[in-house]
Amino acid sequence: MALYLYLQFPALQLDNVSIAATSALPLAVVDEQHRIIQLDSLCAERGIKFGMTLGSAAALCHNLQLIPYQHTRQLELLAAVAQQLYQLSPDIALDPPDGLYLRLCQILRLYQGLDGYWQRIQTVLSAMPYRYFYATGNTPLAAKCLARQQLNLISSDGEALLAQLQRSPLRFTDLSPDIQQQLQRLGLQQLGQVMALSQAELARRFEHGLLSYLGRLRGEFYHALDYIQPQQGFSSTLELLYDISDTAVLTTPLKLLLQQLEQQLKRADALCHQLLLEIRFRTQKALTVIISSVQGEYRAAQWLRLCQLKLETVRLTEPASGIKLDVPRFAPQRPDSNTLFQPVQGAMSALQLTSVLQARLGRAAVSGLSLQNQHLPEQASGRPLPFSTVNNEVPALAVRPAFLFQSAIALTEQVELNSGPERFCINRWQPQLQRDYFIGRNRQGQWLWLYRTAELRWFVQGMFS
Numbered sequence: 001m002a003l004y005l006y007l008q009f010p011a012l013q014l015d016n017v018s019i020a021a022t023s024a025l026p027l028a029v030v031d032e033q034h035r036i037i038q039l040d041s042l043c044a045e046r047g048i049k050f051g052m053t054l055g056s057a058a059a060l061c062h063n064l065q066l067i068p069y070q071h072t073r074q075l076e077l078l079a080a081v082a083q084q085l086y087q088l089s090p091d092i093a094l095d096p097p098d099g100l101y102l103r104l105c106q107i108l109r110l111y112q113g114l115d116g117y118w119q120r121i122q123t124v125l126s127a128m129p130y131r132y133f134y135a136t137g138n139t140p141l142a143a144k145c146l147a148r149q150q151l152n153l154i155s156s157d158g159e160a161l162l163a164q165l166q167r168s169p170l171r172f173t174d175l176s177p178d179i180q181q182q183l184q185r186l187g188l189q190q191l192g193q194v195m196a197l198s199q200a201e202l203a204r205r206f207e208h209g210l211l212s213y214l215g216r217l218r219g220e221f222y223h224a225l226d227y228i229q230p231q232q233g234f235s236s237t238l239e240l241l242y243d244i245s246d247t248a249v250l251t252t253p254l255k256l257l258l259q260q261l262e263q264q265l266k267r268a269d270a271l272c273h274q275l276l277l278e279i280r281f282r283t284q285k286a287l288t289v290i291i292s293s294v295q296g297e298y299r300a301a302q303w304l305r306l307c308q309l310k311l312e313t314v315r316l317t318e319p320a321s322g323i324k325l326d327v328p329r330f331a332p333q334r335p336d337s338n339t340l341f342q343p344v345q346g347a348m349s350a351l352q353l354t355s356v357l358q359a360r361l362g363r364a365a366v367s368g369l370s371l372q373n374q375h376l377p378e379q380a381s382g383r384p385l386p387f388s389t390v391n392n393e394v395p396a397l398a399v400r401p402a403f404l405f406q407s408a409i410a411l412t413e414q415v416e417l418n419s420g421p422e423r424f425c426i427n428r429w430q431p432q433l434q435r436d437y438f439i440g441r442n443r444q445g446q447w448l449w450l451y452r453t454a455e456l457r458w459f460v461q462g463m464f465s
Helices: 012-018 041-045 054-060 071-086 114-126 140-147 158-166 177-185 191-195 199-205 208-218 247-268 300-311 350-361
Strands: 004-008 027-030 036-039 065-068 092-095 099-103 133-137 234-244 270-280 287-297 320-327 403-410 415-424 435-442 447-453 458-463
Touching (some): 004 140, 012 036, 012 071, 012 234, 027 041, 036 041, 071 099, 071 114, 071 234, 071 247, 133 158, 140 158, 140 208, 199 208, 234 247, 247 320, 287 350, 300 350
Antiparallel strands (some): 004 099, 027 036, 270 287, 415 435, 435 447
């Protein structure tokens, strides 16, 4: 027997904003007709209801905070929820603007029944900040009709589901308002009364839309669902209720997005090496901040620490109105190679320390060090990525100073030469570029590494410790 689960999220946009709100003021979302379409518990306590006009709502609550409805934003949040659930239930279809269909026919065996499946789904939903209602049904439309009554019904008993469906008021169906009004004029208030009428009678009195809906509701007609495809990585956006000008305060709403990322990484048994944090403004172009981890992380606490260090170096040109967190791709978890007999290490590994330094100082300020097969001092060493594998099979050269100047300094003092010369000439066909290196000591007792050019000019290359 076919079985479907329908999830309704009555206030996606509102709940997404509320998690970053710091004040306890009533909050509601209004559409273009200035009607209340989403509201929080404080609004409900003051008597505000769905569909109420803005004037009536303002009369009941003088400090009501309003947010304009954004259809595109609503769809983004709905799709993000579906991607979070995809790891547990692959057959998911969107029902814009606030619903999800989940087909359970082939997945229940994996969770040893409906109860085990629903426990796993609830674990994921509880980690999200969104309110939801749910119900199961033998067809997609049956599950939707029961869920929109806020019954929160989980059952695979076909007879019990059908009995509950027959008691459903017509306002919870997908029938058009005109058809509902015609049915009510005939004294038909519940869906079961309509389902009891003959199809010939319904076809004679009503338009084709009623028969089509009843056929899909019973499962007599095929109901096509457009199931989503998995997306690589992670993407989530958070709209701020108030503009934030301090980057330190941004870490509070950012923590919520990182917790969502951690849940998805855990389910995928993966980690990520880079975050793209987009800080959005009202008048200017969004600012993208890149936070990297050399080792790779999945824990929200570790990523939050790196984000805090990185945001300390960021200066906002105007207050932020929203943030978006993107992770382009995931990486598989690496097994821990530590053995029982290895010595106990510190709380932070070398790669984690590198990530912290890069977040605080910048990627260019942290690098490794390697020898190069070059004779000139300024070319004899390189700066690869930290802990990267490089070819260090370069033979050690003669005595070299511990401190090299970034560029050679002209010799302006008297020096007593101690050893040399050691001639460097990269290209034999360019003798004018040759250098003769010496080790000398100045009057202050400092040992210098200096060279003489073909033009008999003297320069100091470095200093011995």
